[in-house]
Amino acid sequence: MIVTRPPMGWNSWNTFEENISDQLIRETADIMVSTGLRDAGYDYLVIDDCWSLRERGADGRIVPNPEKFPNGMKSVADYVHSKGLKFGMYSCAGGLTCASYPGSFDHEFLDADTFASWGVDFLKYDYCFHSPIMEGKVLYRRMGTALENCGRDILFSACTWGADHSEDWIKETSASMWRSTNDIHDDWEVVKSLIRQQFPLIPYQSQGCFNDMDMLVVGLHGNGGENIGSGMTDLEYRTHFSIWCLFASPLFIGCDIRNMSEATKEILLNKELIAINQDPASRQLIHLKQDFRLDAEAFARPLANGDIAIGMVNLNDHKSRSVIGLDQFGLNPGTGKTLLMHNVWTGEDIKVKNGVFVRSLEAHDCEIWRGKVVDI
Ligand code: GLA
Numbered sequence: 001m002i003v004t005r006p007p008m009g010w011n012s013w014n015t016f017e018e019n020i021s022d023q024l025i026r027e028t029a030d031i032m033v034s035t036g037l038r039d040a041g042y043d044y045l046v047i048d049d050c051w052s053l054r055e056r057g058a059d060g061r062i063v064p065n066p067e068k069f070p071n072g073m074k075s076v077a078d079y080v081h082s083k084g085l086k087f088g089m090y091s092c093a094g095g096l097t098c099a100s101y102p103g104s105f106d107h108e109f110l111d112a113d114t115f116a117s118w119g120v121d122f123l124k125y126d127y128c129f130h131s132p133i134m135e136g137k138v139l140y141r142r143m144g145t146a147l148e149n150c151g152r153d154i155l156f157s158a159c160t161w162g163a164d165h166s167e168d169w170i171k172e173t174s175a176s177m178w179r180s181t182n183d184i185h186d187d188w189e190v191v192k193s194l195i196r197q198q199f200p201l202i203p204y205q206s207q208g209c210f211n212d213m214d215m216l217v218v219g220l221h222g223n224g225g226e227n228i229g230s231g232m233t234d235l236e237y238r239t240h241f242s243i244w245c246l247f248a249s250p251l252f253i254g255c256d257i258r259n260m261s262e263a264t265k266e267i268l269l270n271k272e273l274i275a276i277n278q279d280p281a282s283r284q285l286i287h288l289k290q291d292f293r294l295d296a297e298a299f300a301r302p303l304a305n306g307d308i309a310i311g312m313v314n315l316n317d318h319k320s321r322s323v324i325g326l327d328q329f330g331l332n333p334g335t336g337k338t339l340l341m342h343n344v345w346t347g348e349d350i351k352v353k354n355g356v357f358v359r360s361l362e363a364h365d366c367e368i369w370r371g372k373v374v375d376i
Pocket of ligand 1: 048161
């Protein structure tokens with residue numbers, strides 16, 4: 001399966017962990033449509049860990065837990081499809097999943113066949129309890145080969161957490177996205193560490209196999225699963241979402257979308273940011289040089305229509321400035337060209353003078369601009 005844009009959707013883990021059910025999935029599917037999330041691009045609905053019984057059935061196949069899913073998985077998939085959505089499930093390269101349910105090790109072709117028979121469109125494939133004597137690349141290649149040959153397009157989402165230098169081999173498998181970070185928490189310090197963990201992996205981000213910075217915690221406000229964190233402010237959620245969009249990470253919502261605040265909806269449905277995330281060129285992000293060590297971070301990404309997406313991000317706990325020299329894009333004043341900047345959160349438009357754009361940002365704040373090349 002060939003994937004050219006970062007996949008988008010919803011995943012059950014961050015909020016519900018093992019408290020998943022047929023009813024929750026159907027209600028979530030309904031809300032993905034009625035809130036406009038589906039039409040904004042969030043079209044995969046993914047059930048994470050804890051959906052099965054603890055033992056495989058007599059025929060060797062994984063059995064959905066009949067208390068959680070009394071109608072079976074095909075029925076859930078049919079409902080999800082009837083809403084114009086795609087259906088995702090979860091398994092693991094180990095003998096057990098991270099929550100100790102059966103994993104797919106040594107059952108890869110059988111499980112791929114089962115998922116295909118249920119109408120699954122997406123498989124998140126975790127890395128817990130994997131064999132200590134077989135290399136991860138072989139385990140992921142095996143499931144990749146099984147999915148490519150199961151008779152159905154199933155997007156392979158490798159969840160290796162960036163372990164074992166997976167950036168070096170993940171594209172040898174048939175994965176269309178790979179987890180390039182540790183698990184996210186609903187906690188600013190963790191989100192900040194994931195952003196920093198991503199810096200050396202920027203050159204690996206590409207069309208066909210996207211670096212996945214983990215699911216969004218936007219809107220959790222401390223109401224997520226056990227130990228996932230005590231919450232962030234809406235300003236921090238906005239920064240988190242902005243970075244995931246700018247870095248072209250897959251966007252999987254993790255909050256209970258049945259109870260979203262207006263602020264959460266506004267963040268998740270920002271069309272201009274989603275357009276930057278989904279830009280058809282998926283070009284490599286530029287980590288821009290700053291004047292001083294204490295300055296805020298700045299990033300840019302050349303977009304398919306010639307515009308330049310620019311993010312100025314203050315990860316510091318104090319007010320900091322961020323500086324963009326247009327010479328970093330070849331736009332020295334001598335060219336007679338500059339950027340007309342459009343702020344995708346506030347709508348503000350500013351023409352850059354003298355080849356330098358300087359902004360002062362509050363702690364944890366960020367500004368995302370879309371710059372258009374114009375005459376000075
Ligand atoms: C791992 C993954 C998480 C989630 C849990 C489920 O920690 O990284 O995203 O899938 O397992 O147990």
